[in-house]
Amino acid sequence: MKLDRQKIFLLLAGAALVLALPRLAPAGAGVPTLGPASLRGTTLILDAGHGGEDGGAVSVTGTRESDLNLAVVRRVDLLAGFCGIPTILTREDDRSLHDEGAETLREKKRSDLENRVALVEGTEGAVLLSVHQNSYPDGRYSGAQVFYSNEALSGAWAEVTQETLRTALDQENHRLAKVIPDSVYLMNHISCPALLVECGFLSNPEEARRLETGEYQTKIALSLVAAYLQAQGGGGAEP
Numbered sequence: 001m002k003l004d005r006q007k008i009f010l011l012l013a014g015a016a017l018v019l020a021l022p023r024l025a026p027a028g029a030g031v032p033t034l035g036p037a038s039l040r041g042t043t044l045i046l047d048a049g050h051g052g053e054d055g056g057a058v059s060v061t062g063t064r065e066s067d068l069n070l071a072v073v074r075r076v077d078l079l080a081g082f083c084g085i086p087t088i089l090t091r092e093d094d095r096s097l098h099d100e101g102a103e104t105l106r107e108k109k110r111s112d113l114e115n116r117v118a119l120v121e122g123t124e125g126a127v128l129l130s131v132h133q134n135s136y137p138d139g140r141y142s143g144a145q146v147f148y149s150n151e152a153l154s155g156a157w158a159e160v161t162q163e164t165l166r167t168a169l170d171q172e173n174h175r176l177a178k179v180i181p182d183s184v185y186l187m188n189h190i191s192c193p194a195l196l197v198e199c200g201f202l203s204n205p206e207e208a209r210r211l212e213t214g215e216y217q218t219k220i221a222l223s224l225v226a227a228y229l230q231a232q233g234g235g236g237a238e239p
């Protein structure tokens with residue numbers, strides 16, 4: 001079965017990840033601690049951006065951002081499970097998380113985001129990783145970009161994630177981790193460590209094609225989990 005083969009591949013990728021971790025650690029930081037103790041009390045909330053009527057950005061080939069976000073999140077979830085990281089997914093299929101009473105698209109979007117906030121804020125020891133894809137009118141731009149909120153909690157994790165994505169995906173990507181703009185509702189209404197990762201630009205034909213392949217999605221997922229483990233084990237910024 002296709003799914004089983006995909007799962008086996010992801011587990012092997014997870015094993016490779018664990019073996020590669022010491023090399024991902026910056027010089028002088030020491031080998032990250034992989035024992036369960038360093039991860040205790042922390043639940044990684046995996047948020048596949050958009051869903052349902054809100055497909056987010058659309059690639060030059062017509063693929064919806066919401067589907068790619070979920071494909072990456074599912075891979076992160078499998079790899080996180082392999083590494084013993086507890087996870088919660090905000091959505092596991094193609095849907096919006098709005099309340100029944102919401103009618104207009106605007107109301108549904110607002111309700112969807114409020115429910116995502118409530119899930120994060122209601123989870124003890126939550127750490128939020130929100131996955132999105134970028135888009136820009138000019139198709140030249142490319143490259144993964146990490147945004148963060150709550151700098152004291154997230155800044156070090158954001159930097160190691162940006163660096164890991166650069167190393168794994170595109171060494172020419174010189175983007176730096178940035179504070180999330182005020183306009184992003186979810187990221188501005190939570191109090192825990194939180195990253196929003198724009199995995200790449202759907203408006204760039206070459207990058208869009210890469211983002212649509214399972215192999216590239218797995219590379220992104222591996223990078224996100226490796227960076228998470230490193231940030232957890234490497235003694236990042238204290239609250």
Ligand SMILES: [Zn+2]
Pocket residue numbers: 049050056057065132133
């Ligand atoms: Zn998005």
